[in-house]
Amino acid sequence: MSTDTPEGESSLPLRERKKQRTRRALADAALTLFSERGFDRVTLEELTAHAEIGRSTFFRYYGTKEDVAMAAEGELWEAYTAHFSRQAGQGPALDALRRALTDAIVSMPEGWDQRFLRTRRLAAGTPVLHDHSTLSSMKVQKRLVEILEERLHVDSRDDVRLRLLGEFALSAWRCGARNWVAGRGYNARRGHGGTATLARRVDEAFDAIPGSLQLTL
Amino acid sequence: MSTDTPEGESSLPLRERKKQRTRRALADAALTLFSERGFDRVTLEELTAHAEIGRSTFFRYYGTKEDVAMAAEGELWEAYTAHFSRQAGQGPALDALRRALTDAIVSMPEGWDQRFLRTRRLAAGTPVLHDHSTLSSMKVQKRLVEILEERLHVDSRDDVRLRLLGEFALSAWRCGARNWVAGRGYNARRGHGGTATLARRVDEAFDAIPGSLQLTL
C-alpha cells in the first residue's frame, strides 16, 4: 500500500482518512456499547478503549458523550443545511425547506438509515439522548432561519413569520421521523424501510400542516 | 409568631411555607449570583451558602443547577398546563392552546414579569441555559399533546396533526417571548412592559401563523 488510491470513499490528504475512520469507529462503538448496556452504564473510558484511542483524544472528535451517541443524526443535519444553503429555487419558502430536507435524506450514504434507526431507538430509551436530539433539531432550525434571513434580506426579529417557518419545518421533521421509527402507516411491516420511506413520512407531515390548524375540539 | 396567619400568600400547613421560602430564596440567589458573575463561575457550594442551606438539600428543591436558574420560567409552565387542562371550551384547538397560554401569563403573580425578564436575559448570554429553556418548552408541548389526546380520544401517533398543533403553540410562544424580551413593536420603549404586553406579543405570534405558511422566496 503506497501510491494508489485503493477504493471507494474519497481520496483525501490521507491524514484525513485516518481521522474519519477513528471518528466512525467511535460512533459505531458508541452505538453498540450504549445499546447493549445503557448510555450511562458505559463510561468514556470504556468507549475510548474500544476505539483504541486515549480519553483526551476523544474530545477532539466529539464534544460530548451525547454527541458521539447521536453522530448519525448529526450527519443528517450537516447534509440538510448544506442542501438548503446551496439550493436556489423560488416559490413557497416552506416547500423549499421541505425539499431540501427530503433531498438530504434520500442522498444519505448507504447504510445510514440503519445507523440512524439504531440511534433513534437508543434515544427513545435514554431521556438525556432524546433531549439532545430535540435540541439538535432546534439548532438546525436556527441555522435555517439565518440562511432565510440572508436570502430574503429580512431580519427575523422584525418578522415572526421567518422563525415560525423554521419551527414548522423542523416540527414536520420531528413528527415524520417519529412515525418512521414507529413504522406506522402504509407499507409498514416491521418498522422503517430505508431513506425513501423516511422521506415519505416527512412529506406526509409537511402535508398535514395546513389541516392541523383547522383541528377543533 | 404563634397562632395568627400573618398576611398575604397562602396559609399552608406552615411547614410548606418554609419550604416555599427556601425555594424562592434559592431562585433569587441564583438569578442574582449568576447574573453578576456568570452561570458557570458560581458553584452550587456558593449558591447554597447564600441561601443558607446545605449542598445536599439543594437537590431536594431543584433537580439541576439549570433548573434553579430558570425557576421563573418553570412557574409559567406549571400555570400553563394547569390552565389548559382545566379549561373546557370548544372551537379550534389552536385557539384553546393560545387562550390558556395568554390566560396563564396574565395571571402570573405580581413581580413575576421582572423575574422572568432577568431570567431570559441571563439565558440569552448562557448557551446551556438557553438550551434548557428551549427544552422546557418542548416538554410542555409534549404534556399539552397528551392532554389533547385524552380530550379528543385520538392517539397522536395516528394523527400527526395533534403533535403539530403542540409544536405550533410553543413555536408561537418562543417567538412571542423573544420579541417581548427584545422589546420590539408597538409601545416598546425600553424592553418589555409587564405580563399584558407579553401576552400581546404571544397573541401576535399566533396571528402570524397562517401568513407564515404563505411566505415565498
Next chain:
DNA sequence: TGGCAATATGGGACTCAGTCTCATTTTTGT
C-alpha cells in the same frame, strides 16, 4: 532521502455537578 515544522495524541491532574448513605435535627399529631 533526511530532517524540520505542524499537527495529532495520550497521560494525568483538576474542578465540579449530581448521587447516595446515614446520622441528626425539626416538625407534627396525639
Next chain:
DNA sequence: ACAAAAATGAGACTGAGTCCCATATTGCCA
C-alpha cells in the same frame, strides 16, 4: 410531652469535561 414522620446536612464517591505538557506521527520541502 413523646413518638413517628419528614427535612436536613455532612461527607464520600463517580464520572464528564477541561487543561497542560510531553511525546509521537505526518506532511513538506530542500
